[in-house]
Amino acid sequence: MPSLRDLGESEVLERLKAERVAMTGVSLGPGDDAAVLEPASGMELVATTDAFVEGVHYLPTWSAPLAIGARLAAANLSDLAAMAARPRWALLSIGARADSSVESLVELQRGVQSALGRHGAGVVGGNLTAVTGGEWFSLTLLGDVAKGQAWRRSGARPGDRIAVTGFPGRAAAGLALARRLGTRERAADWEALLQAWLAPEPRLDLALELATRRGVVRAAIDLSDGLAGDLAKVCAASGVGARLSADGWTADPELDRAAATLGVDVTTIRLSPSDDYELLLAVDPAQTTESQAIAAARGIPLAFIGEFTPRAGSVTIEDRSGVERPSDERGYDPFAPRSA
């Protein structure tokens, strides 16, 4: 397998370019100074960017390049899901070592493209440069949304119900188990949790469908830093508080089993840093049944786990006996010293 140094930049760029697929709305694709794109008229543009760093966001021993690329795309797609925006075009900026194999880069881009392609988007340009230390991949994703219809973090009102998709906490549990298990081979028992960590599925289709029912969702955020931290961001942006209940969570025997194995309370796992790429939504209380039915029709659990309150900035958790305590879980901070 040739390395980037063997092949040289131009040839590597040619190989990456050759893999890209034709897309609508592209006047000029990769290979010029910039890409030229055709926004649909009457739509607003939605832009996000997310980066994965070797050893921080992925462990090469656990993920093949294809899966790393798909997960990077999922992180960006999830941001657009939280805006109810349709993904369209992406730019992939790569910092790679000269001794890396060309094949690994091609595979990573293939993973990005494949995940984007499932939602009608694709890579239209990028940048490739050399690093000597850890490799990194920064993806910028552009999408569109009808004017004024993007979901925001700031729309939650007191009384709105707090809904979450899927199984928050699984990604963190998967990562903790992977650290403990050491090798991929011993991990068969924990497949569902490892998949939640390694191959999350962004909730785009559900978001776009919910968005067609105007007013059902009043605020949204994607869960990439952990539920408590991300919920606090919605509260801050909306000027409200939140009360989480002990009930209402989607039953998750896999997570219960992991919590027992790891010796951690399951609620703590659900609220603490975890990049699940699920959605947290503020839902009109009159629309809980309808929104749950829409999600169920797609096979996606939508759990109502509490409500927004008028107490700005206060996030509390109510236990089964009705006792309320302040949430002390914090969001993920990449600069904090990592606990052992």
Next chain:
Amino acid sequence: MPSLRDLGESEVLERLKAERVAMTGVSLGPGDDAAVLEPASGMELVATTDAFVEGVHYLPTWSAPLAIGARLAAANLSDLAAMAARPRWALLSIGARADSSVESLVELQRGVQSALGRHGAGVVGGNLTAVTGGEWFSLTLLGDVAKGQAWRRSGARPGDRIAVTGFPGRAAAGLALARRLGTRERAADWEALLQAWLAPEPRLDLALELATRRGVVRAAIDLSDGLAGDLAKVCAASGVGARLSADGWTADPELDRAAATLGVDVTTIRLSPSDDYELLLAVDPAQTTESQAIAAARGIPLAFIGEFTPRAGSVTIEDRSGVERPSDERGYDPFAPRSA
């Protein structure tokens, strides 16, 4: 000066956000899952991305963060200049060490914003993550251009004149002198060349003005990998060749002096890898005088250094006695082993 670890991600993001300026065409700025932007109707979107890596694209001993940010913006602005597109919105993706000072990050973003702001653009979002090795900064810049009016690499025809702005080769000479000089203090003699390397000025205003005269410029590329390499890309995209003449270059006594000091032929410096962020244009031969006058009115030299030929893929250099030799200069390759 607090470090990123001292302050934590949320507070650092708040500081970066506080520095951002209000801009037109932004429905929702930083602080949500994505930015929401309002493209002007009837315009195409132009998107480019470029990244700077510590030790590769900048040397911290030579450039303060403000200058690194401005140069990163210049690299992206130059790509839009080569498309004749108006810059509008940027997303800044950062990989920083936990022990870096918050101030250095704020300064770097200030440099990006200040350079973008001179051309009516600004930062509307981004990403911040932790690295343990070399830091990096990846900027995605979006602009717009009237439908079908973007300059491309593919428009050059045999007979079109090859024009270059400014003083190609100065950036490479500046870098070579910096490596030799070692410290900034001893560099006063070479200020013009060091500035070309450290603080290039993208040729956006000139590009946008030339673009108002339809048909004057038929193809364009920005010079970021070196003139010979970039010219070869235009030839490949346009299916033409090029013949460079020994005459026609803008006189550059500073570069002549550097060539003598470095013991390198001045033409070799001009053609070899150098990130000058000048423009190379294919100009309608009937419009050479007019385009030169437009550039001169802005104080920018525009030199006609050869012409495109029907010999696809052939790039030659004619010396003063009329002898033609093939160009053997290659473009910059970040993965090639660096010569001593």
